[in-house]
Amino acid sequence: MGQKMLMKGNEAIAEAAIQAGCRFFFGYPITPQNQIPEYMSKRLPKIEGGCFLQAESEVAAINMVYGAAGAGARVMTSSSSPGISLKQEGISYIVGAELPCVIVNMVRGGPGLGSIQPAQSDYFQSTRGGGHGDYRMLVLAPSSVQEAVELTQEAFDLADLYRNPVLIMGDGLIGQMMEPVEMPERKERKDLPAKTWAATGWKPGCGRDRAVINSLYIDPAVLEKHVNHLYEKYAAMERNECRWQEEMTEDADYVIVAYGTTARIARSAMRKLREAGIKAGLIRPITLWPFPAAPIAKAAKHAKAFLTVEMSMGQMVEDVRLAVEGATPVHFFGRTGGIVPTVREIVNQVEALAKGGC
Amino acid sequence: MAVVYEKTKLLTDKPLHYCPGCTHGIIHRLVAEAIDELGIQERTIGIAPVGCAVFAYDYFNCDMMEAAHGRAPAVATGCKRVNPKNIVFTYQGDGDLASIGAAEITHAATRGENITVIFVNNAIYGMTGGQMAPTTLPGQVTTTSPYGRDPKLCGYPIRVSEMLATLDGPAYISRVSVHDVKHILDAKKSIRKAFETQIAGKGFSLVEVLSACPTNWGMTPQEALKWLEQNMIPQYPLGVKKEVE
Amino acid sequence: MAKLTIAVETCKGCGLCADVCPRHLLALSKEINSRGYHPIAISDQDQCIGCAFCARMCPDAVIKVEK
Known part of the structure; x- marks a missing residue:
């Protein structure tokens, strides 16, 4: 470093x-x-x-x-x-x-x-x-x-x-x-493929095919094959690139899912909730695509509820619901328009869930 | 027997998809011959447009990239900046260059980007079926100006070469035509000159080539060439518009 | 004397070459190629002067000229 x-x-x-x-x-x-x-x-x-x-x-x-x-x-x-x-x-x-x-x-x-x-x-x-x-x-x-x-x-x-x-x-x-x-x-990663496809100048017999950088495949069968390849x-x-961070999810009754800046605020909220005796945990997706569905599905087996917190009207929450597959309720709290959710607001949300016995 | 004339090896064996009598084929050949004669095949990268020439990457026998509609000058810029020793050209029609790509061509020109632009002006959108282009003549009937282009309703055609020649960036701009053999020979010289301008590192070069579209003009190939000569050249005067020594 | 070689299969029969031939030696053939066009044909090879106007006019680069 x-x-x-x-x-x-x-x-x-x-x-x-x-x-x-x-x-x-x-x-x-x-x-x-x-x-x-x-x-x-x-x-x-x-x-x-x-x-x-x-x-x-x-x-x-x-x-x-x-x-x-x-x-x-x-x-x-x-x-x-x-x-x-x-x-x-x-x-x-x-x-x-x-x-x-x-x-x-x-x-x-x-x-x-x-x-x-x-x-x-x-x-x-x-x-x-x-x-x-x-x-x-x-x-x-x-x-x-x-x-x-x-x-x-x-x-x-x-x-x-x-x-x-x-x-x-x-x-x-x-x-x-x-x-x-x-x-x-x-x-430097040694496993990266050489860019033999790049358009850098070509002549017959130069050791590679003529480069054509292109996204047009006019034949439907060929385009379908190309998209399948993608x-x-x-x-x-x-399989290989899904990343996330989990904190205190093993015994969590309430799992907060948040990413980016919001996850930092959610982490503070989670700690406050633990201090208050509520078993909260946090899953922070690092890759938003591919979405880390596996840890969410795993936590859904024991959690009483999920709370997704975002600076939006609720977008990632749809992926959380897909991952949970109805196993347990998934709630949402968000602020939008450029307003950042506060620790207090998140704590209140989870406390309300806990009081409601959800 | 000696070969007087044969197809350049800078064109692939793939048969051109253009309609019978479409002069895109002539312009392809002139560009390919210029690259061949200048001996720059191994460092030339061509950028194909969207429009009738979208498949240009199948025809020019050099490395090629296919750009989004109107974006060829931006793609060429990225390509050239990475490998300044490469010779980079775009091949664009009037809808691509003068309408949706008006910003990209203007800024590539004013930056003096050291690329060569082959601008094919046939006063119509060919690939999509003969709609009005930014270079369609006043009164010209197209599928989206069925009563003839009315300048009061949709403005006037753009003289791209004259407009870009007002900028400080370009080094060479000319307008040529391919309606007869004499003009084809002149067009070839101009295209060669444009590539030489780039090779010399002088900056942006553009050749506007007046071209015929018999199919969408609703004419025979012969009538189309005559119409080009009689109607397009008065609107788009031929000649060198800018040349920096 | 010159020799024209016409790539009959890639000719689209537009006839632009015929219009520029100073000796008027080119005309569309009665034959039809595999793509459905009447390709261009030379009527009297011996009369060709090898000016290559036809080849320079051809949009499909189908004409080779030797002299």
Whole structure:
């Protein structure tokens, strides 16, 4: 581990990307993620072969990512909710063409222009693909600046491994918060496939096939085969990449499920509930897709009830219900519009469940 | 016997899907010949558009990428920035470049992005069935301007080359036509020049090629070439619009 | 004397080559190729001067010219 520094989440993510070998960044300003492009604009031109470019729009930025990833580079873009909506076209093409890249979404309130305050209301968009067509992205949800650094670094490896975009889903709090952070030294993964598919220049007899970076398969049978191939990759992601953190779930009567910033607040609430004699536990999904259904299903065998807490009107709660499969009641508490739930509010929710004998 | 003329190896053996008499095929050939003659096959990356030329990746015998509608200049930018020694070109139609991709082409041009753009202007959306394009002429009948394009209702056609030539970024912009052999030879020179501009690192180059769409114009191939000459060239004057030495 | 070789199977019979032949040697064949087009054919090979106008005009690159 390197030296401990005090860094803003956005800047820490940018530096982590550089440490992971990212040399190309294409973005467009939008609050609350501007420190990522700003940091990249300072750092990348000073690194040999590095390039930062402020695109004319989020649409252009994600298509620059497509071009750079198609040429074999480690590349990243970042935005916040309305900008991520604009990028969906490009993301769908990137998935279709099987290109690796990392996308950061510092989620803000919506719908529409919404607010610039933290939110988690892009969960559906992030975990269901987001754009048109059958596809998924790996979605990583850090709950601290340190974890944001580690997940960002890993995201590049995972993107290369699966030839699929990886989304870092944070929120305004993770992006803007300053915390002590250590940059881990980059450990290069040896099992990553060589990018023999990249468009870098070809001539007959050069040792590889002509590269065609493409998502168009006009023959339905061929497209179905291609999509099946994508889903084989998603099945492998579900087998290998599902991550979560569990705290005090073994004996828990009430299991809180929360991710990102909300999970930190939920953790404090869980401790307060334990102090008050209520057996509360916490499951924190780290990958939002693939969703950690297994630990939830396991806890559902003994828990009296679940409480899902989100900064939205209830999106992840649907995945929790799918995982619980009716074994026990699943309740929801959420604040939205950029309002962050408080420890007191969560404690009250669980206490009410306990009093109701639920 | 010596070969006077044969199909360049920079075109694959795949038969072109274009309609009979569509001049996309001529323009493909000119681009492929330019790449061949300049000896840059092994470092050239082409970016295909959405529209009639969507399958261009099947025809150009070099590494290719297929872009979303209008986004080819952005894709080319990403590709070129990663490997500046590559020669990167986009091949785009009028709907792709001048309508949905108006922002991407304008900003690639003003950045002086060192790429080459082949802009095929046939004044209509071909692939989708003959709808009005940003370059459709006033009065021209299309499937979405069935009474003729009315500028009062939907504005005027865009002269892309002249518009982009007002920017500081571009190094070479010209408009050519392929309606007869003389103009085809001129078009070839211009396309070659555009690639040479990129090879020399001078910056953004674009060749607008006036092209015929017999099927959607509702004409024979012969009538279409005549219509191009008589109607499109007055609206879209040929010539070099910008050249930086 | 020049020699034209026409890739009959990829010709779409648009006839643009016929219009530019200075000797008017090209015309659509009565035959039909496997894609359903009447391909172009040269009537009198001996009269061809090998100018290659036809090949330069052809949208489908079906004509090879030797001299």
